[in-house]
Amino acid sequence: MNLKSFTELECWKRARLLRKEISEISKGFPNEEKYGLISQIRRSSRSVTANIAEGYGRFHFQENIQFCRQARGSLYETHDHLITACDEGYMTNEVLNEFEVKIDEVLKVLNGYINYLKKAKNPNN
Template identity: 60%
Template sequence: MANLKSFEELECWKAGKELRVFVSKLTKRFPLDERYALTSQIKRSSRSVTNNIAEGYGRFHFQENIQFCRQGRGSLYETLDHLLIAKEEEYIDEPDLIVGRQLIEKTTTILNGYINYLSEAKKKSLRVDTDPTN
């Protein structure tokens, strides 16, 4: 993972992008009177996933990266809630909700793996820093 040149190579970012594109296409079908309400909210929450992954990637310390990834994970659940509202309001149908839920679950799983990787890397760096034999 240390050989990555950009956050765009992270699998969690790629999965988040897939969700973001899905949401963007889906919201084009929402009623115009929702443009500044639910449409805006769901677009912002889905964009926040990849925004936070990218910002965390640009941070110097593991803990900061982890924190931004956790915020991105929160945005995944916020996006799911917006999708549930859209279904209740009959802006989307069950198949759309299923696809959205699958994309969110996929992204969450990959992002959790990345968070675990960062946590382990943080532990290793702390051991190296405190090892008196270095």
């Protein structure tokens, strides 16, 4: 893999689209959630792309893998916040299901990148 920037990573691209959609939908949450759920869901979705980018900038494969694992954790946190938003009536089950499909797509690509990094770290295994 010969990339010039983390912005070329498919997992980062997909996480970016998810982040943008979450930012947009959270604008419709009640104002009382401004410092609660809105802040949390935006932070966690931003953490996904930020950790992928930071990992890419690390010199060692193992460090990159660790940041990608943190990105994966933030993706799960974002999913939990979306479930909370649905439970609170800020979005429908149908919208939640659409986000879950997108989260699953990001997760699959991110796991694929992690597996690639593991193999690159230990090419003889």
